[in-house]
Structures are given as structure tokens and as C-alpha cells.
Amino acid sequence: MKYVLVTGGVVSGLGKGVTASSIGLILKACGLRVTSIKIDPYLNTDAGTMSPFEHGEVFVLDDGGEVDLDLGNYERFLDIKLTSDNNITTGKIYQSVINKERKGDYLGKTVQVVPHITDAIQEWIERVAVIPVDGKEGPADVCVIELGGTIGDIESMPFIEALGQFSYRVGAGNFCLIHVSLVPVLNVVGEQKTKPTQHSVRGLRSLGLMPNILACRSTMELDENVMTKLSQFCHVPVESIITLYDVPNIWHVPLLLRDQKAHEAILKVLNLKGVTGEPALGEWTARAALCDKLHEPVRIAMVGKYTGLSDSYLSVLKALLHASVSCQRKLSVNWVPASDLEDETAKENPDAYNAAWNLLKDADGVLVPGGFGDRGVQGKIVAAKYARENRIPFLGICLGMQIAVIEFARSVLGMQDANSTEFDPNTRNPCVVFMPEGSKTQMGGTMRLGSRRTFFQVKDCKSAKLYGNRSFIDERHRHRYEVNPDMVAQLENAGLSFTGKDESGQRMEIIELPKHPYFVGVQFHPEFKSRPGKPSPLFLGLLAAASGQLDAVLKRGLTQASAMSNGTSALKHRKYGNGNRAADGPVVAVYSNGNGVHF
Ligand code: GLN
Numbered sequence: 169m170k171y172v173l174v175t176g177g178v179v180s181g182l183g184k185g186v187t188a189s190s191i192g193l194i195l196k197a198c199g200l201r202v203t204s205i206k207i208d209p210y211l212n213t214d215a216g217t218m219s220p221f222e223h224g225e226v227f228v229l230d231d232g233g234e235v236d237l238d239l240g241n242y243e244r245f246l247d248i249k250l251t252s253d254n255n256i257t258t259g260k261i262y263q264s265v266i267n268k269e270r271k272g273d274y275l276g277k278t279v280q281v282v283p284h285i286t287d288a289i290q291e292w293i294e295r296v297a298v299i300p301v302d303g304k305e306g307p308a309d310v311c312v313i314e315l316g317g318t319i320g321d322i323e324s325m326p327f328i329e330a331l332g333q334f335s336y337r338v339g340a341g342n343f344c345l346i347h348v349s350l351v352p353v354l355n356v357v358g359e360q361k362t363k364p365t366q367h368s369v370r371g372l373r374s375l376g377l378m379p380n381i382l383a384c385r386s387t388m389e390l391d392e393n394v395m396t397k398l399s400q401f402c403h404v405p406v407e408s409i410i411t412l413y414d415v416p417n418i419w420h421v422p423l424l425l426r427d428q429k430a431h432e433a434i435l436k437v438l439n440l441k442g443v444t445g446e447p448a449l450g451e452w453t454a455r456a457a458l459c460d461k462l463h464e465p466v467r468i469a470m471v472g473k474y475t476g477l478s479d480s481y482l483s484v485l486k487a488l489l490h491a492s493v494s495c496q497r498k499l500s501v502n503w504v505p506a507s508d509l510e511d512e513t514a515k516e517n518p519d520a521y522n523a524a525w526n527l528l529k530d531a532d533g534v535l536v537p538g539g540f541g542d543r544g545v546q547g548k549i550v551a552a553k554y555a556r557e558n559r560i561p562f563l564g565i566c567l568g569m570q571i572a573v574i575e576f577a578r579s580v581l582g583m584q585d586a587n588s589t590e591f592d593p594n595t596r597n598p599c600v601v602f603m604p605e606g607s608k609t610q611m612g613g614t615m616r617l618g619s620r621r622t623f624f625q626v627k628d629c630k631s632a633k634l635y636g637n638r639s640f641i642d643e644r645h646r647h648r649y650e651v652n653p654d655m656v657a658q659l660e661n662a663g664l665s666f667t668g669k670d671e672s673g674q675r676m677e678i679i680e681l682p683k684h685p686y687f688v689g690v691q692f693h694p695e696f697k698s699r700p701g702k703p704s705p706l707f708l709g710l711l712a713a714a715s716g717q718l719d720a721v722l723k724r725g726l727t728q729a730s731a732m733s734n735g736t737s738a739l740k741h742r743k744y745g746n747g748n749r750a751a752d753g754p755v756v757a758v759y760s761n762g763n764g765v766h767f
Pocket residue numbers: 537538539540541565566567568590646647648649650
């Protein structure tokens with residue numbers, strides 16, 4: 169196992185996660201198998217109880233792990249499936265050490281940060297690095313470790329110490345340290361300043377870690393004399409200094425690294441030169457270029473609570489992007505603060521109310537993402553009503569689906585007080601209820617989490633077609649409430665179709681309005697499994713419906729499905745620009761893998 173450690177200096181928010189994922193991607197493109205570990209030095213055991221507004225979205229893994237959003241970047245860029253152990257936190261490390269202490273594993277000893285915590289960190293890394301994450305057997309070749317935070321943070325000290333010991337232990341040739349730093353450009357004179365990077369490298373070295381490669385974020389390419397200066401002061405060869413200057417979209421980052429031969433520098437440090445090929449990034453390059461070229465817009469209204477910070481809905485945004493590129497449209501997101509759509513706002517702040525409604529009405533499609541708590545719920549309900557009545561394509565995710573059910577019960581069944589017991593415990597018409605297995609006292613890790621199976625109930629519904637007419641699908645979940653099984657028959661009789669249910673048939677997973685052009689709600693979070701070039705089917709459905717291409721997509725899905733039942737393998741990814749695409753049709757990217765069809 170070879171290790172690539174990515175650290176960050178100067179300031180946070182430099183795009184260290186994207187850089188680390190891109191490094192993984194170019195190594196993978198060279199033919200290596202790559203896994204990754206993200207270290208978050210905060211005390212929380214996991215990201216599950218943290219506010220998306222402060223920390224960005226909580227990403228959910230197949231095994232139910234609620235983790236940092238950077239793991240989503242790794243899964244998307246490397247097309248892998250990580251486990252919750254691939255996200256290390258101070259909380260998890262201390263918990264494991266304290267559990268061992270209680271068991272008596274350290275009998276007679278004083279338990280200390282060095283060596284007990286630092287040993288636990290190293291053991292954790294070695295154990296997790298060998299877990300296969302790419303569907304193949306046996307461990308990967310390279311493990312990319314990203315250390316969250318910035319060098320010098322108090323919380324990361326035990327990790328730095330552990331990683332210093334670790335690099336020494338695995339030895340030269342097996343460990344490569346890439347330090348991501350900032351080279352600010354002073355506006356007045358346009359001068360590129362190296363001092364912050366010099367300082368952060370000095371900090372790193374004083375803690376016992378020597379960078380092999382510098383990845384410098386800057387607004388423009390670094391001048392040659394700046395590179396020379398950095399090389400001299402930071403003791404890093406010029407050819408190992410990479411500039412990550414601003415690019416039109418993040419898919420260019422791996423290409424920047426490749427163009428500056430970052431892979432050669434890394435492979436040299438890892439003693440892998442000559443073992444691997446040149447990075448094969450043809451498809452990736454074509455997609456990055458296509459994304460820049462798209463100009464015909466498709467507008468999606470995101471009706472959410474955290475519209476001020478786009479990281480709060482990162483995976484949803486990525487899934488929208490993947491689907492819009494497949495539909496050859498430029499994604500434009502209308503952020504609609506849900507509470508501004510409410511009547512209350514009309515009285516208190518009519519400007520905000522009008523602005524919100526204009527944004528909603530201006531959109532070609534409406535998306536209500538997941539969420540917790542009652543703020544903005546009424547606004548989401550009116551957004552769902554607007555989409556249903558005006559036949560605007562709609563996708564409701566988790567809370568978004570529950571909202572759509574509440575709205576339907578209120579408007580179509582005339583149950584004025586229909587609600588979720590999450591928002592109104594005393595409602596006479598509880599159409600969304602607390603799940604029997606949930607907990608209201610223990611908040612961490614007690615939801616219905618991770619990959620669960622959904623069985624399609626209706627053969628020719630839109631969602632089944634979009635998923636290639638499979639009989640079941642596995643998607644990731646994160647919820648405590650569910651549609652009240654006792655009210656399903658009533659809702660169904662009034663025209664709401666429950667097209668997907670769990671294995672018991674009691675838990676509702678997918679709703680659809682068959683007569684509506686595209687009105688879909690799902691209890692799961694399809695966004696977490698969307699990939700560049702392999703958009704999540706339901707997002708593809710939304711974007712296709714919003715850009716007038718749904719029929720073409722559904723037809724194509726059927727052709728593929730019938731080809732599959734004939735035993736021919738038609739489900740191959742369609743590469744961009746291979747001339748197979750119908751004149752104006754969307755690029756439908758469907759993959760086949762050894763385990764059946766996988767989107
Ligand atoms: N609050 C809802 C529940 O717990 C929805 C959760 C979500 O959207 N992730 O069921």
C-alpha cells in the first residue's frame with residue numbers, strides 16, 4: 169500500500185477536498201486502484217448531528233455512515249463506495265481508545281495522546297486502507313488521506329504526530345505528502361506572494377512532516393521566478409510545484425494536475441514510475457469541455473431552508489449538474505428560500521415574498537430537497553402545490569416527498585390539518601408518522617440510514633422506466649418519519665400512486681402522479697449515488713422533463729431494457745462525441761457492471 173497525504177495550509181476553503189479527489193482520479197487514470205480516507209479532527213463522532221449550514225451537507229454512505237461531504241467528492245470522482253470507517257474523527261479515535269481502556273487493554277498503563285491515541289490513528293489508517301472500495305477484490309494500490317483543517321490547528325496535532333510517525337514507519341517510497349497552499353495575488357500590483365506558503369511549509373516541517381509536492385491555489389498561473397522562490401524556501405523541486413489556478417468548473421482540476429505532470433511527480437516519490445501508464449482522461453476531458461460549452465439553460469428551483477450556503481445541498485447540486493450535462497443543458501439553479509413563499513412573509517416582507525415567487529415561477533422544474541425541523545415547511549408545501557397544479561416537473565426528496573404527500577392530503581383529500589407528526593404531533597390527519605424503530609432521545613446514528621431496497625409496484629411508471637425497468641433498486645436513506653401506512657389506501661384512491669415500496673410492502677419509497685408530466689417523490693436520497701457521466705435516473709428524469717426531453721429518455725430506457733432482456737449487452741456507457749447520439753437527444757449514460765445494472 170502506498171499513501172498520499174494531502175494537507176492544507178494558510179486558510180481553509182482552498183478546495184483541498186477537490187484537490188485530493190482529483191489526485192486520486194489521475195492516479196486511477198494511470199491504472200492504479202485508489203481508495204481514500206478523510207480525517208476530520210473535530211470531536212463529533214460523525215457528521216450526523218452537525219448543521220448543514222455550518223458544515224455543509226451530511227453525506228450518507230451505503231453502510232449508513234453519516235460523514236463529511238468530502239467523502240461524496242471521493243465517491244463521485246473515483247466512482248467508489250466508501251465505508252463509515254473511511255471518515256476518521258477525533259471522536260471516533262478517542263471513543264475506541266477509551267473503550268479499550270475500560271476493557272482493560274492498557275492495564276497498569278497511563279493512557280496518553282502519545283503513544284495511545286497516535287497508535288490508534290495509525291492502526292485505523294492501516295486497517296481501513298485495505299478495505300476494497302471499487303467492487304474488486306483485494307486492497308487498492310494507493311490510499312489518499314486528506315487531513316481536514318489547516319496546519320497549526322490545535323485539534324489536528326495528534327493526527328500530525330501520528331502521520332509523522334506513520335510516514336517514517338512505511339518508509340520513503342511509500343509515502344507522498346502534498347501540501348495545498350495559497351499564493352495570493354495582490355491586486356494593486358498583481359504580485360504573487362509566496363510568504364504565506366513559506367510560513368505554512370515551515371509550520372509543517374516543524375511538526376515533522378516534509379512536503380514532497382506543493383499544490384498552490386492561485387487566481388492565475390505562477391510566474392517562473394515565483395516557482396523558483398517557493399522551491400528554494402520550501403525545499404521542493406520546481407517540477408513538484410503545481411499551480412491550481414481558477415478554472416471554469418471543478419472537472420478541470422484533474423486536467424490541471426495532469427497538464428502539469430503532477431502524476432509523474434507523485435509516482436516518482438512513490439517509486440511507481442514505469443509501473444503505470446499515462447493518465448487516460450479522455451472521457452473526463454470531453455465532459456469538462458462539454459460542460460463549459462453548454463449554453464441553453466434549464467432552470468431548477470431549489471426550495472430549501474439553507475439557500476444561503478450551496479454546500480448544504482452539495483450532492484443534490486452535483487446530481488442536478490450530472491443530469492443537466494446529460495441533457496445538454498446549462499444548469500441554472502433558482503434558490504428559493506422556502507419560508508419566503510409563505511403568506512406570513514407576504515405581510516412582513518412583501519419584496520422577499522415576490523422575489524421568491526418569481527424565482528419559483530421562472531423555473532422549468534422544482535426540487536424540494538431533504539430537511540429537518542418545521543421552518544419553511546409551509547413554503548415547501550405551497551411549492552409542491554404550485555408544481556402539481558401547474559404541471560411543472562417536480563422531484564421531492566425525503567422531506568420533499570413527505571411534503572408532497574401532506575400537500576396532496578390537504579388539497580385533494582380536503583384534510584386541512586394533514587401534517588407530519590414531526591411538525592404537528594396532534595394533527596387529526598397524520599399522513600407522515602414517526603417510524604416504529606426510531607429514537608427521539610438519542611439523536612446520533614438512530615435514523616433509518618444507508619442503503620435499503622425499494623421494489624417497484626407498478627411496471628410502467630416513470631421511475632421504473634428511468635431505472636431501466638429493474639424490479640428493485642438500492643438507494644441510500646436518512647429519515648425518522650415515513651408515510652403513514654394506514655393512510656396509503658385513501659391517498660391511492662384519490663390518485664397518488666405509490667410506485668415503490670420496501671420489502672415489507674408497508675414502507676412507502678416512491679410516489680408519483682401518473683397524469684402529471686413528471687411528479688416524483690422519493691423517501692430515499694438518490695443524489696448520493698449520482699456520478700459524472702452516470703446521472704441518477706430520477707434527476708435525469710427531472711432535467712429531461714424540465715427541458716422537454718423526457719419522452720426521448722423514457723423511450724431510450726425501454727429500448728435498453730428490452731435489449732437487456734434479450735441478453736444483449738446494450739447497457740454500455742455512451743461516450744461523448746462518439747456520433748451515436750440522436751441529433752438533439754440527451755446523452756443517456758447507463759452502465760453495466762458485473763453485478764447487474766448499476767447507475
Ligand atoms: N425530517 C424527515 C424525517 O426525518 C425527513 C428527513 C430527510 O429529509 N432527510 O423523516
